[in-house]
Amino acid sequence: MTTAITPKLAPGHVGLNVTDLSRSVDFYRRALGFEQLGISDEGDHRFAFLGSEGTLRLTLWQQSDGAFSAKTPGLHHLSFQVDTIEQVQTVESALKELGVTFAHDGVVAHGEGAASGGIFFTDPDGIRLEIYAPNGAETAPAPSGAAPTCGFF
16 A cells, blocks of 8 residues: 555646736736736746635746747646536637637537536637536547547647
């Protein structure tokens, strides 16, 4: 039996490198409803703290000059869970109004016969994002067959 050397870990916040802090803050606030908890938008060290109900969830760091690449090690995608497929569809409608690029048309299942599913899209820097619900996608298509949809978009 192995003994853990660290206490039980829980997810904290996620930090993303972005090319344009103002554009990214606007996107994450308008598209996903994050609150701006703090910002430093002058000088060489530009960053923003975004959260929900006062809790830090996302940090944005303006220190990139290229587009997100799925071909290099690092972040694969960032996923957010909601309670119902109807909530996923509400977010999808708001994202469509903002002209967001989607990987699939509508809600898709995480795999053939899976109850969970969601929408897959990119932010202004091409970072892959997902909004999903744990249930309600049983009748939705599964674009990658038995393979996890969230792994191949």
